[in-house]
Structures are given as C-alpha cells and as structure tokens.
Amino acid sequence: MPSPIIVNIEVPAWMKKFIAAQSENSNADILHFGKRHEYNALLINFVENYRNTYPHARPTPDNNSIVRIYLPFSQRKDVYFCNKLSEKSREAFRREVKADFLHEFKRQVRIDTLTGKQRKIAIEQFLDRYNITEDELRYDNLYRRYTRYLNYERLTI
Numbered sequence: 001m002p003s004p005i006i007v008n009i010e011v012p013a014w015m016k017k018f019i020a021a022q023s024e025n026s027n028a029d030i031l032h033f034g035k036r037h038e039y040n041a042l043l044i045n046f047v048e049n050y051r052n053t054y055p056h057a058r059p060t061p062d063n064n065s066i067v068r069i070y071l072p073f074s075q076r077k078d079v080y081f082c083n084k085l086s087e088k089s090r091e092a093f094r095r096e097v098k099a100d101f102l103h104e105f106k107r108q109v110r111i112d113t114l115t116g117k118q119r120k121i122a123i124e125q126f127l128d129r130y131n132i133t134e135d136e137l138r139y140d141n142l143y144r145r146y147t148r149y150l151n152y153e154r155l156t157i
Contacts, residue, residue: 005071005083006030007043009090011097014136016065018101021130023069032070040072042096046089047071105142106149119146 011019022039023031033039071083085093105126112122123142127133 003071003073006068007047007071007083007085009067009069009085009093010064011067011094012136013065014130014132015094015097015101016067017130017132017136019067019069019097022100030068030070033072035072038100039069039093039097042093043069043071043085044074046085046093047083048086048089102145106146109146119143 019039020026020031022037023033025032105123108126109119109122112125113119117125120143123139123146127137127139127142
C-alpha cells in the first residue's frame with residue numbers, strides 16, 4: 001500500500017508511458033510501484049525535507065508531461081516529513097529511468113534480431129509495446145543508437 005504523499009516529476013511524454021508501464025496501476029492518474037520495485041528505492045533515496053530551488057531554472061520543452069507518483073512507506077525515511085524532491089534529484093530519477101529504458105530497448109531488440117526478426121520491425125514492435133509514437137521519440141535515433149551499440153559490442157568482444 002503506497003503512502004498518501006505524491007511527488008510530481010516532469011518527464012518527456014515517451015518516458016511517462018514507459019514509467020506507467022512499469023507501475024502496478026498503469027491506467028491510473030497517480031502511479032505506484034510494487035513493494036520491491038527499484039523505482040521505490042530510488043524515490044526513497046532522493047526524497048528530502050527541503051526543496052532546493054535554483055534562481056535560473058532551465059526552460060522545459062513543450063512535449064514534457066508531469067508524472068505523479070505515490071511515495072512508498074519506508075523504515076529509513078518518514079514520508080510525512082521527507083516528501084520533497086529537489087531538481088537535482090528529479091534529474092537523477094529521469095537519468096535512471098532513461099538508462100532502464102535503453103537497457104530494455106537494447107535487450108529486447110537483440111533478442112528479437114537473434115530469433116530472426118528484422119531490426120526495423122523489432123524496434124517498431126518495441127515502441128508499439130509502450131505506445132510510443134514517432135513524435136515523442138524518433139525512430140531514426142533509436143535505430144542509430146542500436147547500430148552504435150552493435151558496433152561497440154563487436155569492438156569489445
């Protein structure tokens with residue numbers, strides 16, 4: 001059972017869909033994760049009692065959206081007291097989610113290509129699984145990223 005405390009994190013639209021797919025209630029307005037999910041541990045590590053504000057906040061792109069997540073209860077930190085995320089913590093959370101997305105992307109496309117699917121079809125099916133559109137995340141960028149990953153793997157092995 002999640003706590004009644006909610007944190008708001010601004011993320012790109014594709015990342016919101018990926019985070020929603022990871023949560024237990026993917027269709028709800030406010031997301032929560034399983035008891036032992038790694039995002040819960042991240043959130044507990046990042047929450048604090050005060051909010052660091054920067055006088056010159058960076059401009060946000062137009063295609064960003066807000067993800068609302070219930071904070072999990074923890075024995076280490078009381079969520080009723082430590083329930084704010086600084087901008088530095090939000091950025092670290094976004095980096096971790098992006099790394100998880102890319103790892104899952106590379107793993108799934110590699111499995112699909114080893115079973116005989118074309119790389120283009122494998123990438124399209126991966127994006128369709130999370131309902132990510134071309135406007136949110138460019139297909140060409142992912143294709144190039146996977147090609148660089150394959151070249152790197154060939155060089156290191």
